[in-house]
Structures are given as C-alpha cells and as structure tokens.
Amino acid sequence: MDAMPTTNVLLVDDEERFLKTTKTLLDKMECNVFTAPDGRLGLDRLQDQSIDVVVLDVRMPGVDGIDILRHIKERYPHVEVIMLTGHSTLDTAIRGLELGAFDYLTKPCDVNELKLKIKAAHERRTVMLAKIRNTHSNRSSL
Amino acid sequence: MPLNVDDTQQMRILLVLRMLLKLNEDIVHKMNNPLQVMMSELALIQSITEDLEPAVRADDVPKIVMLKESVEVIGSQIKRCSKIAKGLLKFSRKAENALQ
Numbered sequence: 001m002d003a004m005p006t007t008n009v010l011l012v013d014d015e016e017r018f019l020k021t022t023k024t025l026l027d028k029m030e031c032n033v034f035t036a037p038d039g040r041l042g043l044d045r046l047q048d049q050s051i052d053v054v055v056l057d058v059r060m061p062g063v064d065g066i067d068i069l070r071h072i073k074e075r076y077p078h079v080e081v082i083m084l085t086g087h088s089t090l091d092t093a094i095r096g097l098e099l100g101a102f103d104y105l106t107k108p109c110d111v112n113e114l115k116l117k118i119k120a121a122h123e124r125r126t127v128m129l130a131k132i133r134n135t136h137s138n139r140s141s142l
Numbered sequence: 143m144p145l146n147v148d149d150t151q152q153m154r155i156l157l158v159l160r161m162l163l164k165l166n167e168d169i170v171h172k173m174n175n176p177l178q179v180m181m182s183e184l185a186l187i188q189s190i191t192e193d194l195e196p197a198v199r200a201d202d203v204p205k206i207v208m209l210k211e212s213v214e215v216i217g218s219q220i221k222r223c224s225k226i227a228k229g230l231l232k233f234s235r236k237a238e239n240a241l242q
Contacts, residue, residue: 107175
C-alpha cells in the first residue's frame with residue numbers, strides 16, 4: 001500500500017467490533033480514525049472534528065442511512081462519504097450516489113478495498129478544496 | 143392431486159409466502175454484519191502476522207506458512223457464505239416477482 005497523507009476518517013456502524021478492528025487497521029495507514037455507533041453520534045463527531053472521509057453503514061437499526069447521508073452532504077458538502085451496503089440495499093446505494101456519496105462497498109467488504117476507496121475519496125476532496133482555494137484567490141486578485 | 147383452495151385460503155398462502163420471503167431477506171442482511179466482522183478480523187490477523195514475521199525463529203517458519211494458509215481458507219469460506227447469501231436474495235427477488 002502506498003503511503004498517503006494523513007486522512008481523518010469517521011466510521012459509522014452499529015457493529016462495535018467492526019469499528020474497533022477497522023480502526024486498528026486504518027490507523028496503520030496514517031489515518032486518524034474516529035468512530036460512531038450510530039448516525040446521530042456520527043453527526044456530532046463531524047461537528048467536533050475535521051473529517052475528510054466518512055464510511056457510513058446505510059442500514060443500521062432504527063435509522064435511515066440515506067437521511068444521515070443527506071444531512072452530511074447538506075452541512076459538509078466537501079466531506080466524502082463511502083457507503084457500506086448489503087446486497088439487499090443496492091437501491092439505497094443508487095440513491096446515495098445521486099445524493100453525492102463518493103462510492104459504495106457491499107458488505108462483507110475486503111478491508112484493502114476499503115483502504116483504496118478511502119485513499120481515492122481523500123484525493124478527490126484534496127483536489128476539490130485546492131480548486132476552491134485557487135478560485136477564491138483568482139477572484140480576489142481581479 | 144390438484145389443490146382445491148378457495149380465495150381466502152389463497153390469500154393466506156400468499157401472505158405466508160410473502161412473510162417467508164421477507165424473513166429470508168432479513169436473514170441475508172443480518173448475515174452480512176457477522177461476515178463483515180469476520181473479514182475485518184481476518185485482515186487484522188494478516189496484518190499482525192506480517193508484523194511478527196521478521197522476528198519468527200527459523201524453526202517456526204512452517205507454522206507461519208500454515209497460519210497464512212489457514213487465514214486464506216477462512217477468507218475464501220467467508221466469500222463462499224457471502225455468495226450463498228447473495229443467491230438466497232436473488233431467489234427471494236425472483237419469487238417476489240412471480241407473486242406479483
């Protein structure tokens with residue numbers, strides 16, 4: 001795996017052990033990993049921390065993952081979201097992509113695949129933020 | 143022998159079938175979470191094995207080879223379970239369409 005700049009990642013999933021283990025694995029690839037066991041706490045984390053990429057389980061008990069995604073993209077449009085879906089929730093994945101999610105992975109997913117998606121998502125965010133900064137400086141130099 | 147069922151019985155049978163298909167979908171979804179946990183644990187075992195490998199004594203190298211093989215087998219079995227789950231879901235979707 002190539003080295004990548006530090007990425008602040010937020011994992012939102014109701015499986016505690018998945019959060020713990022995936023955090024351990026992602027910590028090894030220069031990621032600062034934050035975790036949340038549900039969407040509401042995930043939104044709190046987004047408010048407190050500067051997050052680059054969110055990995056969001058779209059099917060958690062008692063919450064609509066798409067609602068959480070919509071909230072994230074409304075409040076933090078440049079935060080990239082990777083959805084974790086089941087085989088039975090591919091329709092949700094399509095809706096999520098339409099709402100601006102970066103990509104999705106079907107559970108059970110390979111952690112290496114997840115790492116690659118996180119890397120790609122962070123790269124897109126970096127490019128986008130640089131473009132916005134450049135546009136701002138171009139405007140002020142006019 | 144042909145079944146002789148009236149409309150009410152037919153409605154009941156359809157209802158039970160739909161419930162079974164819904165149950166099947168729920169089970170498939172619930173299976174994904176433990177499979178995902180196992181996948182992550184496996185990746186952790188692989189990662190720890192790689193970290194420990196340079197410090198392993200020459201006598202123990204065959205054990206590391208066996209461990210790696212075993213981890214690969216578990217990984218392929220998880221993928222096999224996932225395929226079975228996908229097949230069950232496909233069956234459910236087909237059956238639902240047939241009931242429409």
